[in-house]
Amino acid sequence: MRPSLFAQLSGAALCAVLATASMAQEAMTDAERSAFRAEVKAYLLENPEVLIEAMDVLQSRQQAAAEQNDKQIVDANRDAIFNDAASWVGGNPDGDVTVVEFLDYRCGYCRKAWQEVDELVKSDGNIRIVMKEFPILGEQSVISSRFAIAVLQLHGNEAYAKTHDALISLRADANDESLERLAGDLGYDWSALQTRMNAPEVTSVIEANHALAQKLDISGTPTFVVDGTMVRGYVPLDGMREIIAQERAKSEG
Structure with a gap:
């Protein structure tokens, strides 16, 4: 993936891409894997605000999951x-x-x-x-x-x-x-x-x-x-x- 494509991603989309790519790395060659990781690192260093957005997305998902879990245990008791x-x-x-x-x-x-x-x-x-x-x-x-x-x-x-x-x-x-x-x-x-x-x-x-x-x-x-x-x-x-x-x-x- 080229840096120009990364630049079009929001924090939420980047999370999804990285999650998919993480699984896909098993099929990559060592050279492809190294290149991909270097590209991700370079993009994040140039756009650190995306990390903050990604963390906000992660926290929102974790909160939603916790609230759903609480609801289930309340309903059960x-x-x-x-x-x-x-x-x-x-x-x-x-x-x-x-x-x-x-x-x-x-x-x-x-x-x-x-x-x-x-x-x-x-x-x-x-x-x-x-x-x-x-x-x-x-x-x-x-x-x-x-x-x-x-x-x-x-x-x-x-x-x-x-x-x-x-x-x-x-x-x-x-x-x-x-x-x-x-x-x-x-x-x-x-x-x-x-x-x-x-x-x-x-x-x-x-x-x-x-x-x-x-x-x-x-x-x-x-x-x-x-x-x-x-x-x-x-x-x-x-x-x-x-x-x-x-x-x-x-x-x-």
């Missing part, structure tokens, strides 16, 4: 993600979009997202929110999640919502002393809570959430599942609103 009876459900129970959050109370980005997620749900009015306790940052994370799950199991949804807010904003270390004090502030019996925290009913919830996260290839917090879209990491409020709008547009289409 929809019931466990959206209809788990052990997880707290808030917002509008009949909302047209469901947002599921995998969270860790000791995660700085979960704390950053906390009030924004709350504002998202309240200001929209048509979002169903599901919380998945996913402690991954050590013993303080685990004891915090055990406390929250125990409250949900013993005292119900409204109590969990208050407890969630208290735990996500807790600046002290999460330990027996601080949680006993928190239980008293919230009006719970610490002894009963402590017993439930260590019960199999609580352990099974955490284990199930970790197993589900492994299936979904979730390794960090916060991670959100918004209907069919996986959102890995913190996204500002406006970004979350845009994702919600996109999901609604998909369902309408």
Whole structure:
């Protein structure tokens, strides 16, 4: 291929040509292969901007493939993600979009997202929110999640919502002393809570959430599942609103 032909190619077309040529090189003689490689090198040195365009094309393809993979694993696990009876459900129970959050109370980005997620749900009015306790940052994370799950199991949804807010904003270390004090502030019996925290009913919830996260290839917090879209990491409020709008547009289409 002559340099003049290379000059007519965009980054995307160059990627396709090089991919085809890569396979074709097996049929080339050593001299032809050397000449081809020299020609490609010379063209790229003269037109480095094509490399940037080619990288953009590659990243777009990789992102599309990742999004398709996420959609497939979400579809395969929809019931466990959206209809788990052990997880707290808030917002509008009949909302047209469901947002599921995998969270860790000791995660700085979960704390950053906390009030924004709350504002998202309240200001929209048509979002169903599901919380998945996913402690991954050590013993303080685990004891915090055990406390929250125990409250949900013993005292119900409204109590969990208050407890969630208290735990996500807790600046002290999460330990027996601080949680006993928190239980008293919230009006719970610490002894009963402590017993439930260590019960199999609580352990099974955490284990199930970790197993589900492994299936979904979730390794960090916060991670959100918004209907069919996986959102890995913190996204500002406006970004979350845009994702919600996109999901609604998909369902309408």
